[in-house]
Amino acid sequence: MNLKSIGFGVAAVAVVIGGGVFASRTYLNTSASDAHSATSSSKASSSSSVAAKQGNDKEKEKAAAASSSAAASSTANEAKKDSATDTPASKTDKVAAPQTDPTPTAAETANKLRSPINWRLSSEDKPYPDVNKYPNLWIHVSIPQQRVFLMTGNTVLYTMYASTGMESVGAGTPRGTFHIQKERGLSFYNPTAQGGAYNWTSFKDHGVFLFHSVPIYENGQYILxxxxxxxxxxxxHGCIRLSVPDAKWFHDNIKYDTKVVID
Incomplete structure (x- = not known):
């Protein structure tokens, strides 16, 4: 429902890792490793000296093999120590992916909402949030769920039943990011649409697309x-309908320039 346009119907409302750094490995017990390496090196050097004195090529080959074997043994020992003392970054540096979709599922909100739906009552059986405690409060309108969520960050403060524009007849609620505008009022009636509403608050085109109550006849009675x-x-026909108490609270409390995301 809007101030300038056509009648009533249902429409849709659009709102709106981890990685880790591999730590440098710390080698423990390096003094023991160095001693082992030095001993092995000394043996290899002694063997090489004997071979040189005797002038025997075969002894030289054996000495070289002994030296190579000692080095390989030392490297293997170091690798075992590393394996025992290192903690893979993959086990310690995992970071949970941040939540990107703040909208709860229908099942998650079902136990918070009044059931059955009563358009004469507030949507939840609890007090509305104090908007002054949430300076970054914003509004998420979910067309698929037909819900309005009052949000702070990714936290839902309050959920409202809603009816959005009828997309099937080309009267859908506009999707995107908007902001609450200065225009708002206690009631209106559109003779062309033969309907009106109480407690309206504009979010687009300055009085055309509104949040407001379920519709009324010209005499002020609700269209049941x-x-x-x-x-x-x-x-x-494009507006976002709310229950009677929700629309009044919305009109009285939602501040100018509050962000509205409709999807």
Whole structure:
């Protein structure tokens, strides 16, 4: 429902690792490794000296083989120590991926909402949040779920039943990121659409796309057939319908320039 346009119907509302750094390995017991290496080196050197005195080529080959074997043994011992003392970064540096989708599922919110839906009551049986305690409060409208979520960061403060615009007839609620505008009022009636609403708050085109109550006739009485669609299906001509108390609280408390994300 909007101030300038057409009637009622349901529409949709659009809102809106880890890695790790491998630590340098720390070699423990290096003094023992060095002693072992030095002993092996000394044996190899002695063997080479004897071979040189005798002038025997075969002894020289044996001495070289002994030296190579000692070096390999020392390297193997170091590798064993490393394996026993090192902690792979993959085991210690894992970081959980951040949550990217703040919208709860229908199942997650079902136990928080009044059931069955009653458009004459608040959507949740608990107090509305104090907006002054949440300077970064923003609004997420989920068209698939027909819900309005009052958010701070990725935390849902309150969930409201909603009915958005009827996309099937080309009257869908605009999707994207918007901000609450200065225009708001206690009621309106559109003769062309033969309907109006209470407690409206503009979020787009300065009085055209609104948050407001379930619709009313010209005499101010609620259109029961339309009110019964709240939270169940798209029903408006682009506006976002709320229950009677939710719309009043929204009008009275949601501040100018509050971000609105509709998807």
């Amino acid at each position: 057939s339309e009110a019964a669609k709240l939270g169940k299906q798209e029903a408006s």
